[in-house]
Amino acid sequence: MTANLTIRIEKSIGAISETSWSRLLGASKSSVETPYNPFLSHAFLSALEESGSATAKTGWHGHHLLLEDSQGALLGAVPGYIKSHSQGEYVFDHGWADAFERAGGQYYPKLQCAVPFTPATGPRLLVSAGRDRASTELTLAAGLQEVTRQVGLSSAHVTFIADDQLAAFEHADYLHRTDKQFHFINDGYADHNAFLETLASRKRKALKKERRAALENGITIDWLTGSDLTEDIWDQFFAFYMDTGSRKWGRPYLTRTFYSLIGERMPDDILLVMARREGKYVAGAINFIGGDALYGRHWGCIEDHPFLHFEVCYHQAIDFALAKGLKRVEAGAQGEHKLARGYLPVTTHSMHYIAHPGLRGAVADYLERERQEVDYMNEYLSEHTPFRKGERQQED
Numbered sequence: 001m002t003a004n005l006t007i008r009i010e011k012s013i014g015a016i017s018e019t020s021w022s023r024l025l026g027a028s029k030s031s032v033e034t035p036y037n038p039f040l041s042h043a044f045l046s047a048l049e050e051s052g053s054a055t056a057k058t059g060w061h062g063h064h065l066l067l068e069d070s071q072g073a074l075l076g077a078v079p080g081y082i083k084s085h086s087q088g089e090y091v092f093d094h095g096w097a098d099a100f101e102r103a104g105g106q107y108y109p110k111l112q113c114a115v116p117f118t119p120a121t122g123p124r125l126l127v128s129a130g131r132d133r134a135s136t137e138l139t140l141a142a143g144l145q146e147v148t149r150q151v152g153l154s155s156a157h158v159t160f161i162a163d164d165q166l167a168a169f170e171h172a173d174y175l176h177r178t179d180k181q182f183h184f185i186n187d188g189y190a191d192h193n194a195f196l197e198t199l200a201s202r203k204r205k206a207l208k209k210e211r212r213a214a215l216e217n218g219i220t221i222d223w224l225t226g227s228d229l230t231e232d233i234w235d236q237f238f239a240f241y242m243d244t245g246s247r248k249w250g251r252p253y254l255t256r257t258f259y260s261l262i263g264e265r266m267p268d269d270i271l272l273v274m275a276r277r278e279g280k281y282v283a284g285a286i287n288f289i290g291g292d293a294l295y296g297r298h299w300g301c302i303e304d305h306p307f308l309h310f311e312v313c314y315h316q317a318i319d320f321a322l323a324k325g326l327k328r329v330e331a332g333a334q335g336e337h338k339l340a341r342g343y344l345p346v347t348t349h350s351m352h353y354i355a356h357p358g359l360r361g362a363v364a365d366y367l368e369r370e371r372q373e374v375d376y377m378n379e380y381l382s383e384h385t386p387f388r389k390g391e392r393q394q395e396d
Helices: 018-025 042-050 094-102 133-151 163-171 192-196 201-214 231-249 256-265 308-324 336-341 357-382
Strands: 005-010 060-062 064-069 074-078 081-083 110-113 155-159 175-185 219-224 270-277 280-289 293-301 328-333 344-354
Touching: 005 133, 018 042, 018 074, 042 256, 064 133, 074 133, 094 357, 110 133, 133 155, 133 163, 133 344, 163 175, 163 344, 175 308, 175 336, 175 357, 192 201, 192 308, 201 308, 201 336, 219 308, 231 256, 231 270, 231 280, 231 293, 270 308, 280 308, 293 308, 308 328, 308 336, 344 357
Parallel strands: 110 155, 293 328
Antiparallel strands: 005 064, 060 081, 064 074, 081 110, 155 344, 175 328, 175 344, 219 270, 270 280, 280 293
């Protein structure tokens, strides 16, 4: 460790002062240079822990790495969790765990550096304002390896990393993994119709027809944010989340208390897109509002209506982003059906430190092939967007 600097582990975000944590983010909600990321906020991370959503009991044991000077001032951090499983991560390593354990190894526990249940790219090496960013990021990346070895963990996984932080992990010889998501990119469209005009005629007509069909059964759409987010609204949305989440995942990750906490602590960062029929809400999607992006997270419904999922989750998100001048919509993990709705393939990145040499070698070979497949698929998908030829290129 660098002279006069120490790394320690804190088990709870709540034990770290909100002021100190905010200095690490280097972003205000009005910042252009460093756009605000709501998922890294003290409010969001502490709500996950305090609500019982991300705790040792659910397999997310807080293990946040803090870099401090001799006076105890917080200079850098990495949000981290010791995991006893691989659920809720969206970067799948179940096959690695199975192969290692069949060979006699013990894959769990492992260290996961991420925002729980949140497949959104952002910084993972947090550096206090005024610090040399490059050297501090190198210290944090190396510190993760040392913590992994000292605690006796099999591995450290840093997922959905911002592109400009990859170099620090590459310098520390982490293994690089890629995947894809689909993002809508705002090219300065005046409104949704202006966006539609950039599409091929057949695709444009199909989307207009889809949007009309989604509302045919007397459905109207509301945008709820800020003071609109009452406990009654959260009760209704949670019913949607539980119905869909129980079928999709078996056991939804987030508790009802989580929604109350974020509604209290960060209401202006939240957009609920709610579908109403015959005077009651029947479906909804939750989005988080960043400095330059809208982040779609999850949706649910208690009534099934054709195309309503696409309207609530994708079309309305584009409408909101254009109305607010946001640069993009990140629509969450996976989902090639998003391509036809104007969302482009974007490469996502994660970095992995694996302590066991044999497992590391096998995973490295696998990742080399997987990166080639991701590149090929992104290139293929970029050639099959709904845009008129020459209108759009893939966002790297």
